[in-house]
Amino acid sequence: MRYYEQRYPEVDELVMVQVRQIAEMGAYVKLLEYDNIEGMILLSELSRRRIRSIQKLIRVGRNEVVVVLRVDKEKGYIDLSKRRVSPEDxxxxxxxxxxxxxxxxxxxxxxxxxxxxxxxxxxxxxxxxxxxxxxxxxxxxxxxxxxxxxxxxxxxxxxxxxxxxxxxxxxxxxxxxxxxxxxxxxxxxxxxxxxxxxTPQPIKLRADIELTCYTPAGIDAIKKALRAGEAQSNEAVPIKAKLVAPPLYVLSTNATDKYAAVDRLERAIESIQSTIEDQGGSLVVKMKPKAVSETEEQDLAQLMAKAGAENAEVSGDEDEEEAL
CATH class of the missing domain: 1.10.150.190 (Translation initiation factor 2; subunit 1; domain 2)
Incomplete structure (x- = not known):
């Protein structure tokens, strides 16, 4: 199926192709947007540099962006160039x-x-x-x-x-x-x-930070700083701060706009840093804001569960010592 109304591409048009075969004259390709009709990237149009190994420049089965040089609709010839394509193209x-x-x-x-x-x-x-x-x-x-x-x-x-x-x-x-x-x-x-x-689907984003404060303000300063970070939330990007295991904390959100979410998380980090430093503490970014996979979220959940279990064991030991 061709994607566009015209049956053939125009000269100077950028097109997406898939490499079918590499020959002495160049590479035979199919134009993915034009019903897989055949075209050719001539050897001289593969690279601006001297070609030592054509296999390093182009491979069978790989998609490439090329520009149309000539179109002969009667004979069905389409000549293409890879070397004339810029990164912006x-x-x-x-x-x-x-x-x-x-x-x-x-x-x-x-x-x-x-x-x-x-x-x-x-x-x-x-x-x-x-x-x-x-x-x-x-x-x-x-x-x-x-x-x-x-x-x-x-x-x-x-x-x-x-x-x-x-x-x-x-x-x-x-x-x-x-x-x-x-x-x-x-x-x-x-x-x-x-x-x-x-319809945009919500994605999970997260940032990991280490937060410490050894002044008398201590835990209260950390709580205040985290609340300042959560205050950077809005309706589209709700931010939640969670403890993993001291001094590691995560800031997380679900949002449909990735860039807006990253921006909000960065603002939250700035607010937390400013607040904690005013109290004599410090912040270190361990992982910058980014979209995270289900696997990464599961790893985090396991880490938090492990930390929770270790804390529970410590608490239990203390109770036993007191009883003794």
């Missing part, structure tokens, strides 16, 4: 490619649901056969959905992905702008799929 192309892949995933899911909505679930009347291509293959239905929905939205909003993001909050505005609005049942599947795939 790579970032720009990768972002567009990921957007296009997400749109393709959404559209393919909707196309796969067309038969079930038509027949299996007994809602034939909701989506007329002629609207969805009747008994056409899923690929044909997918292309029809692109023609009727994705590509028109791309012309209006710059990219169908941007239109879908807007549709999370303003679906009527987005889909009423189409030349031919989708049938209600198709629209229902599309809207629910967009909501499921594009």
């Amino acid at each position: 790579i970032t720009k192309c990768e972002e567009r490619y990921m957007k296009s892949k997400t749109v393709a995933s959404i559209m393919r899911h909707v196309a796969s649901k067309v038969p079930s909505v038509n027949g299996e679930e007994g809602h034939e009347e909701d989506i007329p056969d002629e609207t969805l291509g009747g008994g056409a293959s899923e690929e044909a239905r997918l292309e029809q959905l692109y023609e009727e929905i994705a590509w028109p939205l791309g012309r209006k909003y710059g990219h169908p992905y941007d239109a879908f993001k807007l549709a999370l909050t303003e679906p009527d505005v987005v889909f009423s702008s189409l030349p031919s609005p989708p049938q209600p049942a198709v629209l229902s599947v599309l809207v629910s799929t967009i909501a499921r795939r594009l």
Whole structure:
């Protein structure tokens, strides 16, 4: 399936390709955004430097960002260059490619649901056969959905992905702008799929700090400093401070905006540091704010449980000594 309305890329366009074969003349690739049509990166266009080992520059199966040099639509020849691509070009192309892949995933899911909505679930009347291509293959239905929905939205909003993001909050505005609005049942599947795939999911972020204060203020100073850190919370980024084992503490949050969460955690650390230093204590950052995996969270939970058990053992020993 091609992601864009035009069947071939334009000269000077950045495209994402996958390397299929390495030959004497260069590398044969498939254009991932254009229905896997074949192109070639000429040997002279692989690198600005002298090529000592082509395998170190390019490998079969790997995705590469390249720029289009020539397109012969009649013969089907597409010449590409890797050496003329800048790091900024790579970032720009990768972002567009990921957007296009997400749109393709959404559209393919909707196309796969067309038969079930038509027949299996007994809602034939909701989506007329002629609207969805009747008994056409899923690929044909997918292309029809692109023609009727994705590509028109791309012309209006710059990219169908941007239109879908807007549709999370303003679906009527987005889909009423189409030349031919989708049938209600198709629209229902599309809207629910967009909501499921594009609604930001909360991520866990954490920062680890060591906090000490050996002045008479001691524990009270540490509590005051941690409360100052938690005060940097807001509705979108709630921050919680927890003791792991003295002097190690963690600041954690769940948020949908990673950058906003990192910023808030950094502010919390600054507030804690300022407060504890006013009381004669100190703070050391052991791990800067970052998103953490489930495995890292489990490791932390085990560490806290171990510390809790050790504290309990110490308390028990003290009780026994007192009894003696």
